[in-house]
Amino acid sequence: MVLLKFAKDLGWANHKEVRDAANIALMIPFSSKRKCMGCVVGLPDSVHCLFMKGASEILMRKSTRHAVIRKNVLD
Numbered sequence: 001m002v003l004l005k006f007a008k009d010l011g012w013a014n015h016k017e018v019r020d021a022a023n024i025a026l027m028i029p030f031s032s033k034r035k036c037m038g039c040v041v042g043l044p045d046s047v048h049c050l051f052m053k054g055a056s057e058i059l060m061r062k063s064t065r066h067a068v069i070r071k072n073v074l075d
């Protein structure tokens with residue numbers, strides 16, 4: 001639920017509409033061994049994107065790049 005609230009706070013589109021419209025090619029269920037779960041989504045032009053969530057220390061080791069988003073706590 002924290003991710004959904006984060007997306008809503010950022011003004012992202014309705015998560016249910018986005019999820020229903022997504023071309024989900026593969027669901028990777030959570031595994032306590034992997035400490036993460038994922039979803040492969042088909043994009044236009046036969047491109048696929050992998051979205052993962054899980055333990056940050058695990059995902060950082062598996063990632064080749066990442067984005068840092070900060071909310072100004074003084075607002």
